[in-house]
Amino acid sequence: MAIRTLAGSRIRERRIAQGLRQADLAADVGISPSYLNLIEHNRRRIGGKLLQELALRLEVEPALLAEGAEQEVIARLGNVAERLGEEIGMAESTAFAGRFPGWANLMIRAGRRIDELERNVETLTDRLTHDPHLAATLHEVLSTVTSIRSTASILQDTREIEPEWRDRFHRNINEDAARLAERAQALVGFLDGAGDTQSEVGSPQEEVAGFLSAYGWHFPALEDGRAGAAESYLAGAAQLKSSSAQAIAAKYLACYAQDASDLPLEAFRTAIATHGAEPLKLAAAFDRDLASVMRRLATLPEHGFGLVICDASGTMLYRKPADGFSIPRFGAMCPLWPLFQALSRPMMPMSQRVAQPGRGGMSENIFETFAIAQAVLSTEYGHEPLLEATMLIAPMAGEASPQGARLIGASCRICPRTGCAARREPSIVSSRF
Template sequence: MARDTLTGGRIRERRLIAGLKQADLARQVGISASYLNLIEHNRRRIGGKLLLDIAHVLGVEPSMLTQGAEAALIETLREAAADAVAVAAEVDRADEFAGRFPGWAEVLAGGHRRIASLERTVETLSDRLTHDPQLAASLHEVLSTATAIRSTASILAETGELEAEWRDRFHRNLNEESRRLAESSKALVAYLDESGGDDSRRGVPQEEVEAFILARGHHFATLETGQDEPNDLVRDAAQLTSPAARTIARDVLSAYCKDMRAMPLAAFLDALRETDANPLALAGIFNVDLAAVFRRLAAMPPGVPGSDAGLVVCDASGSIVFRKQIEGFALPRFGESCPLWPMFTALSRPMAPIRRRVSQTGRSAMVFDCMAIAQPIGTAEFEADPLFQSTMLILPVKGEDATGKPVQPVGSSCRVCTRAGCHARREPSILSEGF
């Protein structure tokens, strides 16, 4: 049912909530009860002064009668219906449900948002427990020390007669290992406490670099204007606490400057308008490779076409070496990604640009255009195989553009992907059987 035909139903629901009889409301706005009855059953259109009078008597904004619940609430209800695969919900009546029962609609939408938030938390924690190198090292230290203490204690308990020298040595070992266990346990707890509420955790060089770039919105205005050099930004960055992180950041900024010189910002913005942000056309205008165009598009200032794009770069092993997050497309922080991403397909077809329309399984169900290309990096050498790097640009598809083309379903990683019957699955999903 169209939204503009539901005004009568909303008037009826608001009247009942207010405890007014139909005749009372009709009398207060100066119309007959029979005419109001036709309006409430959506058999007469309403607008102008009469709508304003009814809204005033009911104590609501006129927009609540004409528009009903907000579009965001309707969209959330539709997402909830799409995720309820075991039950066929009346998606076409979501607007009517929200208009007639706004309280229940908010409860349902809030529950859906809460479930989505918990699933993201499970995904993050699972990813972290499986692949976080510092957490793995800390747990290994705790377990190794506990094993050493258990071994020493068993020797003391099972050996009847020990020379005083050996007994003292074992006691000393127990004391030292106990201290070591206490220190490693405190370090583990401190690490978990420090990183529990901070997505940009420290301790891993790649994460420090990501936090450094994210803090500047992936766009370095002072580099564009020539006010700073890469070394200046790296030296003054509070996020870069380790030599390894500073080295990686310096390499990233050097590549940024190289792209910036090949595609100056002012000229690139003009070309964006002329080509409607077509990467192939931009590569031809500036005589650069596609990967450079992808990187430049993802580094645009806010409000410019491409500034909302995501970017992922991986090496020939499939390890992600650079990422720019985009809403609705989950990028694992650690470990393996979905092998169905076009970025990995590009590795099997070097130098061939690939474009796919994809949608990640999950509650957002957003659609994206992914463009990828694998290109050799470094200097060519005789008798040496080229090293390839794959770059993937992720562009959100909005509105009517999201329909009409085939969409390939993909995931983020197998462990948190609910897609059934996937031929690319490496391991069962922890979400497949629920909680």
């Protein structure tokens, strides 16, 4: 039986998984329950507008209903092979996924784990280089060691010493040793959590990143416009330990709620089905500014878009990762990002295909980026506007060609590219990292 003829079975499985009755789903898409029953038992072919409407109601990509998850597994196997520098044909991947589906999924999970571990190494390297909290902690550890050594030297080298002074030196050594043990333990915990966005971190921005990551950057209660939803999210947020982080998160949730009100979820998804995930067309359809449309696209979990926002100084204000696109958590970003070019051309929408080194530097990850710099505050006469640049990061299919893409990195410190005119410092990453 052809793969497409099983679309009805997939619709039925998805409906049952969501707890929907057949009659309710049929009413939602404007067909009779009996016709939907025929579709679910693969007695009627389905496609076009009805397939789009069913996929929208079941919150799934139409391709997954029409073609099944098998095609997605095959595509992901190809991505794993490409990242490891292996050339495996589509026929081989298809045969492997068909004969050994369990092993195929295990390979995909192993590839994700490799990516995760390499990202942790990059994050740790970035943190060792730039994090001021780590520098202060190391300084305190070294100062305490020096103090203990100095006191011990006095006791060792001074033959005649009064009992009162000897007791004082012993007390100082004991207190310094206790402080050293405490700071060393804190340092180990700090480094152990370097790759975990939800671990205890050293800045309000990272606390907010952990909070947003815990919810997948999507807040259903704000989508529904429930009263007091933002306060409820903040009240239960264990990641937001500081008042600064609470304030930043509250500002973000307020912006999210406004975007959800201006661009309602169902209407926005329907517009995407019509126009595609094209920010300019969506902005025109809803008569909204481009930055708010890009922020809205980044909240939809089914697309996997990344988003970065910076102020006029280039300081990162917000970062939502996209799979395969490396965004440093500390230090300066690559100056070649379209995000920073947008700052020099306020209110000019920019679209640029970019390529970042893949894991191991053995392939390129291709992305379509959309960027714009807009004024974020009302200005007074004679005053320059305050600008904020926003960049949406859209991963492209594995077969996307890097031809014509702009070559960019993450930051100079962990970028393996050679011969880059924008490089500020030598990279610690070799081509075989």
